[in-house]
Amino acid sequence: MAAKVRRNDTVEVMSGKDRGRRGDVRSVVTSSNRLLVGGVNMVKKHRRARSANEPSQIIEIESPIHASNVRVVCRSCDQAARVGFRVLEDGRKVRYCKRCDEAID
Template sequence: MANKVHVKTGDKVTILSGKDKDKQGKVLSVFPKEGKVIVEGVNIVKRHTKPTRENPQGGIIEREGAVESSKVMLVCPRCNKPTRAAKKFLQDGNKVRQCKKCSEVIDK
């Protein structure tokens, strides 16, 4: 059974702990089974690659590594502050995320 992750692809998040603490970035992908997310510009790892047809030079490639989802916090697009997401039920029965600080609906 897949675990729930509190952020979605495309959300702006801030890092709570680690070497990249207080950095902000956009969520590129989410892995609910592992409970991890990949954030743009955070946890850069180096990968040594052999030459291939696509990359005839080979060499060292830098890319983002996965971060525990518990170490990221959602940033509200309106007040631009890290916040927890509250669940709000709309009249039509849909469920959306809401900022706990300014009550702005995060999901459009």
């Protein structure tokens, strides 16, 4: 099945602690259907010092979020929209916004 969400899409989080937050999709984990979204689902990692000039520290990094918890933000209407698929006359398959009916790809 074609992916509704792809890399470099802007998405809005629909559930969880980051609900309402928007970010860009940095990468897609196809096997688990999860996305790494910039600034979303930040978790603190405790990192041990590995050398004298690199102290132990707590860093915050993004953690993958399930694709069902986000919606693509449409560039035309700037809304978090559901995505449909449509086949053009030349055979290309494109995604479209179910709110404003504009093609996304």
